[in-house]
Amino acid sequence: MNAYEPIESLRQELTQKGVKYAIASYVDIHGAIKGKFVPMAHLDRMMGGSELYTGAALDGVPQDINDDEVAAMPDAATATPCSWNRELAWFASDLYLNGKPFEACSRHILKRQLAAAADLGFAFNLGIETEFFLFKDTADGGFAPISDRDTLEKPCYDPRLLMDNLPIVNEIVEAMNEQGWDVYSFDHEDANGQFETDFMYTDALGMADRLVFFRMMANEIARKHGAFASFMPKPFADRTGSGAHYNMSLADLDSGKNLxxxxxxxxxxxxxxxxxxxxxxxxxxxxxxxxxxxxxxxxxxxxxxxxxxxxxxxxxxxxxxxxxxxxxxxxxxxxxxxxxxxxxxxxxxxxxxxxxxxxxxxxxxxxxxxxxxxxxxxxxxxxxxxxxxxxxxxxxxxxxxxxxxxxxxxxxxxxxxxxxxxxxxxxxxxxxxxxxxxxxxxxxxxxxxxxx
Structure with missing residues (x-):
């Protein structure tokens, strides 16, 4: 099998699912997704790093305007059809510069530490709890929880408030499970308009990929319902903020045993x-x-x-x-x-x-x-x-x-x-x-x- 055949197989698989465009995606200093859309006919070029970016145009991709562009090198294993728009498939990517890993690529920085752990015989497993807010815009230019009865001083775990927001939250959970993330619970959290989804841990690189994708996915799904998702840590002075607790363990690199x-x-x-x-x-x-x-x-x-x-x-x-x-x-x-x-x-x-x-x-x-x-x-x-x-x-x-x-x-x-x-x-x-x-x-x- 030559190097082209696995990519062609992936292209055919995604095309059969209705995908028209692939997103060669990476993140800036904030962990916000950036990328270009590439027609599926050019997937092979994209997988070879055809998509170039001027780092100086972004936050925390440290380049000057006269520097050579960085290239996004997609990870084929991360190919993820976007549930809110079946014509799109997302790929997590590493940034390269002149054919070599770009030193300041966030994904590379994590990979370097995972390699250091592997040198000691360890794999790093990570679970991240996703807390976030769902809001609607208000006529006065402000924002508010979607449910008009989401006004309790202690709204945590209230099933009525979760049911009021279930059209959005259910779609988010279904999208997560479609991608194999295995959601095992979700709830209304301690602040008005705040929710949490809990899903199974995985390797740290995979979990980081999932977290950045989750933020994009949750917002796009919320927008379909006339709302928006907020990942601001604390939008209300008198309410709790949104954490992303890191649940960490090291495993034996060979056996997978939790050390x-x-x-x-x-x-x-x-x-x-x-x-x-x-x-x-x-x-x-x-x-x-x-x-x-x-x-x-x-x-x-x-x-x-x-x-x-x-x-x-x-x-x-x-x-x-x-x-x-x-x-x-x-x-x-x-x-x-x-x-x-x-x-x-x-x-x-x-x-x-x-x-x-x-x-x-x-x-x-x-x-x-x-x-x-x-x-x-x-x-x-x-x-x-x-x-x-x-x-x-x-x-x-x-x-x-x-x-x-x-x-x-x-x-x-x-x-x-x-x-x-x-x-x-x-x-x-x-x-x-x-x-x-x-x-x-x-x-x-x-x-x-x-x-x-």
Whole structure:
């Protein structure tokens, strides 16, 4: 069989399903999908990298306008017909420059860390919980939950509100299952207009591909129903925000066995193996730098607070610590054990970059056999900040500016991102923070305009 035959077979398969155009897709610094549409007659050219892009036209694809274009090299295994428009098929792609992997490609950055894990005999499995909002535009130019009765102070798990939104949510779930993602539950979450879908974990690269595709898919399906999906971490000041909890484990590369499962030696009785505790210690060591990537917007830090929701809690962590089935820690070990959940990520992040830095930190913990200390089973929010400091527990950054400072100061961040993406990320996010501070908010006008 020559190299052309598998592509021709794929072309025929997609054409039989009604696909007319393939999307050679990749992501910018935000994890937002970019790409071109290619007629199926030219699929072979697209798979060979025919689609070129000027990186300078995009956020965080660090190129100057005089640089050679980057090429999208699609991954044939990711071919996904788009349920909302059967004429389209999406392909996740790696960026190449002059025939070589582009250093600052988000997907390549994750692949490099997966290769580092493989060198140690590990595969990295990841599950990401997708929380998001469904809204409708309002006549006054604002937005609101789709259901007029979605006004409860504690709407979490209310089946009536889920039923009101079921035409959209059901279509999203059916699309996920059509792609083999195996949705095992979905619900109305703790904020008005907020929903969550939970589906089976997979390898980290596949999960990152799914997350970026999910955001596009959910929005396109919502638009069909006259609504829109929002992945802003916290659109309401007095409601909870949308997380994207990372559920992580390492598996034996050959057998697939979960190496985080306890096997008789669980020094802290939390339900994971000694290897997992080393992984946890590595993540905690670099937690503040990681936060810049998994909570990457100004708005992200409105979510990472102890209070600020009508239900009494934001359900988001502020402490760099771990424990058992305790949602006040950054790292939680669910009661089923065998995995580690990081609760700090929000739904606006670039999952390739977030997973890469998280994995690198965990692998460092394993290589150096770091000790995470004792787990915290108590409600961490009951402690004063002075008590937390006395225990030697760091706080997660309070602002994007603080997070970028931590990211820039951590040598692991540059090692993982590479010079080009590291510099671009710091410059872009620092500019975002400064632009935010140049704005004068309504709060400031109300508080200071007539103060004296």
């Amino acid at each position: 985080f499962e306890p096997h008789g030696d669980d020094p802290h009785d939390c339900g994971v193996s000694p290897l997992a505790y080393h992984f946890i210690a590595g993540v905690l060591k670099h937690a503040r730098a990681i936060c810049a990537v998994i909570a990457p917007t100004v708005n992200s830090y409105k979510r990472l607070v102890q209070r600020g929701a009508m239900s009494g809690s934001t359900w988001a962590p502020v402490f760099c610590c771990y424990g058992n089935n305790n949602r006040t820690n950054m790292l939680r070990i669910p009661s089923q054990g065998g995995r580690v959940e990081c609760r700090a990520p929000d739904i606006s992040g670039n999952p390739y970059l977030g997973a890469a830095l998280m994995l690198a930190a965990g692998l460092e913990g394993i290589r150096e056999k770091l000790n995470p200390g004792l787990p915290h089973r108590e409600n961490m929010n009951d402690y004063s900040l002075a008590e937390v400091k006395a225990m030697g527990i760091e706080m997660l950054p309070r602002t994007l500016g603080e997070a970028i400072d931590a990211f820039e100061a951590d040598p692991l961040a540059k090692q993982v991102f590479g010079d080009l993406m590291f510099d671009s990320f710091v410059e872009f996010k620092r500019s975002e923070w400064e632009q935010y501070h140049n704005l004068v908010s309504d709060w400031e006008i109300k508080r200071y305009l007539k103060m004296f």
